[in-house]
């Protein structure tokens with residue numbers, strides 16, 4: 001029996017699995033404040049994630065203006081915003097107290113920091129969901145490292161990974177659960193699956209039909225500009241695989257390379 005069949009025959013069977021399976025990104029929020037108590041609960045839960053070296057810090061704010069000044073365009077109804085950082089500043093101070101000088105490979109350090117940060121975020125996200133909150137991430141946040149450092153007084157060797165908004169979802173939006181690749185196309189027993197054309201088609205069909213059926217891009221009027229050629233795909237055919245392919249095209253690449261920004265913030269990357 002394939003993994004996909006096993007999944008179908010065993011729906012979420014406890015509260016944790018149910019919470020994970022019903023989570024979706026939320027972009028419209030109720031005008032309802034998130035208390036400090038709730039915030040500290042989800043942050044505590046975030047930091048209960050496994051860690052390599054506790055290389056994660058988070059700054060949270062209720063100020064849309066601060067986020068705007070930092071160059072992060074948050075969804076207008078979102079009440080609380082967070083920025084998650086890889087933080088070497090704190091670790092190096094600890095090392096100094098211990099009389100040790102930092103000398104790690106910074107590329108590997110960033111890799112470990114990233115692992116700490118993303119695990120923390122996922123714990124926090126699920127904890128928020130379990131308390132009736134929703135969230136959405138902002139992936140271009142690292143490109144705003146300069147303005148974030150200014151607005152939030154962030155030192156060198158502390159670098160933003162991703163931003164997030166959190167709040168109580170507006171039920172009027174009725175956000176649907178987005179599809180994922182078929183499980184057997186992404187989870188492999190014993191060895192990698194070298195995807196055939198048929199496999200790739202199966203991935204695309206699952207994602208594209210799912211997103212088109214939900215009218216995801218039509219509703220949000222979201223489309224990545226082609227920049228260098230005529231756009232012949234209307235919203236009726238604009239699907240997930242088209243969207244993601246456009247995002248990763250060379251013509252879409254713009255702005256300063258991330259490695260240069262990281263160097264400016266004190267990381268030694270050769």
Ligand SMILES: Cc1cc2nc3c(=O)[nH]c(=O)nc-3n(C[C@H](O)[C@H](O)[C@H](O)COP(=O)(O)O)c2cc1C
Pocket residue numbers: 023024025026027136137138139140162177178
């Ligand atoms: C690293 C990361 C960056 C993201 N950046 C954005 C973003 O900038 N804007 C946005 O609306 N959603 C963003 N998202 C949310 C994704 O669009 C969303 O998770 C994906 O479409 C799947 O939908 P779901 O979370 O509802 O299952 C981001 C998600 C991740 C994990």
